[in-house]
Amino acid sequence: MAPALNEWLAVNLRWFHLVTGAAWIGASFYFNWLNNHVRPLEREDPDPAVKGEVFAIHGGAFYRVSKYAGAPARLPRVLHWFKWEAYFTWITGFLLLALVYWHDARAMMVDAQVADLSPLGAVGVGVGTLVGAYVVYDLLCRSPLATRPAALAAVGFGLFVGLSAALFQLLAPRAAAMHLGAAIGTVMAANVLFVIIPGQRDMVDAMVAGRPPPLARGAAGALRSLHNNYLTLPALLVMVSNHYPAVWAGPGGWLMVPALCVLGAMIRHGYNLRGQGAPRPFVISWVGAAGLAAVALGSALSGAPPPAASGAAPVSLSAAQMVIATRCMGCHATEPTMAGFVAPPKGLALEDRATIEANRDRIASQVESRVMPLGNLTGMTDEERALVVAWARGG
Numbered sequence: 311m312a313p314a315l316n317e318w319l320a321v322n323l324r325w326f327h328l329v330t331g332a333a334w335i336g337a338s339f340y341f342n343w344l345n346n347h348v349r350p351l352e353r354e355d356p357d358p359a360v361k362g363e364v365f366a367i368h369g370g371a372f373y374r375v376s377k378y379a380g381a382p383a384r385l386p387r388v389l390h391w392f393k394w395e396a397y398f399t400w401i402t403g404f405l406l407l408a409l410v411y412w413h414d415a416r417a418m419m420v421d422a423q424v425a426d427l428s429p430l431g432a433v434g435v436g437v438g439t440l441v442g443a444y445v446v447y448d449l450l451c452r453s454p455l456a457t458r459p460a461a462l463a464a465v466g467f468g469l470f471v472g473l474s475a476a477l478f479q480l481l482a483p484r485a486a487a488m489h490l491g492a493a494i495g496t497v498m499a500a501n502v503l504f505v506i507i508p509g510q511r512d513m514v515d516a517m518v519a520g521r522p523p524p525l526a527r528g529a530a531g532a533l534r535s536l537h538n539n540y541l542t543l544p545a546l547l548v549m550v551s552n553h554y555p556a557v558w559a560g561p562g563g564w565l566m567v568p569a570l571c572v573l574g575a576m577i578r579h580g581y582n583l584r585g586q587g588a589p590r591p592f593v594i595s596w597v598g599a600a601g602l603a604a605v606a607l608g609s610a611l612s613g614a615p616p617p618a619a620s621g622a623a624p625v626s627l628s629a630a631q632m633v634i635a636t637r638c639m640g641c642h643a644t645e646p647t648m649a650g651f652v653a654p655p656k657g658l659a660l661e662d663r664a665t666i667e668a669n670r671d672r673i674a675s676q677v678e679s680r681v682m683p684l685g686n687l688t689g690m691t692d693e694e695r696a697l698v699v700a701w702a703r704g705g
């Protein structure tokens with residue numbers, strides 16, 4: 311595909327994905343908020359099935375939303391469903407994953423240092439992850455464990471850690487992290503498609519047929535909704551972390567993503583507790599946020615000490631520049647020579663000493679984490695890598 315077309319596709323898909331994701335999560339946050347703020351009626355409602363209401367003001371208008379204890383006696387003429395936000399978030403996310411990672415698997419997914427996979431094999435791992443994650447999760451939710459939500463969550467999380475360990479053994483770390491996020495997103499969207507919406511449809515169909523709505527059908531959906539509620543923040547955290555090697559690179563990367571997911575879910579839990587009227591609900595959120603800060607600080611401080619401090623001779627900029635010229639400039643140049651590149655990626659042309667010097671920290675983090683050179687297409691050796699990092703970290 312022409313590189314410029316590739317970029318336009320990627321940026322538009324990303325935009326679409328963000329917009330639909332914002333709509334999905336916005337609606338989900340709004341309905342959680344509604345549930346948490348419904349108050350008993352202050353006066354009788356003409357419809358006896360209405361049990362609570364919320365008053366709100368927004369955009370210069372007053373709103374009154376009523377909540378039914380069960381179902382209304384008659385279906386309204388227009389009933390709004392909230393599903394396309396979820397479906398389009400998944401579809402655009404899937405296309406983006408396919409375009410950025412699968413389509414360019416050699417550069418984006420395979421890391422010979424991690425596993426000797428073919429690009430097709432790596433794509434197979436990616437596709438298998440999405441399908442497998444939902445199939446296993448769905449079986450768990452249909453097993454006897456479903457009646458014990460805490461045990462279900464513990465087993466599910468254990469399996470997620472296992473998946474993370476496996477992916478980090480097979481794919482380049484960034485691809486591994488991204489596929490964990492995509493697995494969470496797939497579970498969430500599949501919950502909407504296969505359980506939540508069909509359950510609601512059964513309820514509506516029964517009402518149309520004049521039967522009492524099978525409210526129990528909503529219970530299975532409620533469990534999936536609860537899971538989606540806790541998965542929202544972790545999924546977002548993983549998705550926005552893909553440009554930050556500190557999160558997933560290094561030997562602890564496979565544990566870092568699951569740990570961040572737990573901390574993200576703890577932050578969410580505070581909001582849920584507040585909705586249930588618990589005293590001091592946000593203590594758990596603060597513990598989660600403090601955990602995030604501790605993980606970040608711990609990981610930043612445990613990084614390798616600058617080589618200068620360990621007594622090695624400092625590496626000169628000229629020595630680093632020579633490596634960068636052979637291993638990076640094929641792509642990072644005003645006129646890249648690498649096939650498929652029309653402009654320097656991220657506008658970063660590493661052609662002169664000033665630019666290289668100014669980007670010291672970014673170079674260190676990208677080279678040390680093995681994200682750059684992309685897919686090691688230019689065959690950078692470990693000695694060259696050590697040299698560039700030693701220069702960049704050399705203070």
Ligand code: HEC
Nearest residue numbers: 553637638641648655656672673676677682683684687688
């Ligand atoms: C095969 C082409 C290619 C080679 C070779 C390459 N890069 Fe990159 N580089 C990219 C692409 C593509 C991006 C944008 C990545 C993205 O959008 O996630 C990038 C981004 C970067 C960034 C910015 C990262 C960020 O997210 O801020 C830095 C820094 C960088 N490269 C440094 C290097 C260094 C140093 C080398 C040589 C050791 C190198 N690159 C070799 C293609 C390459």
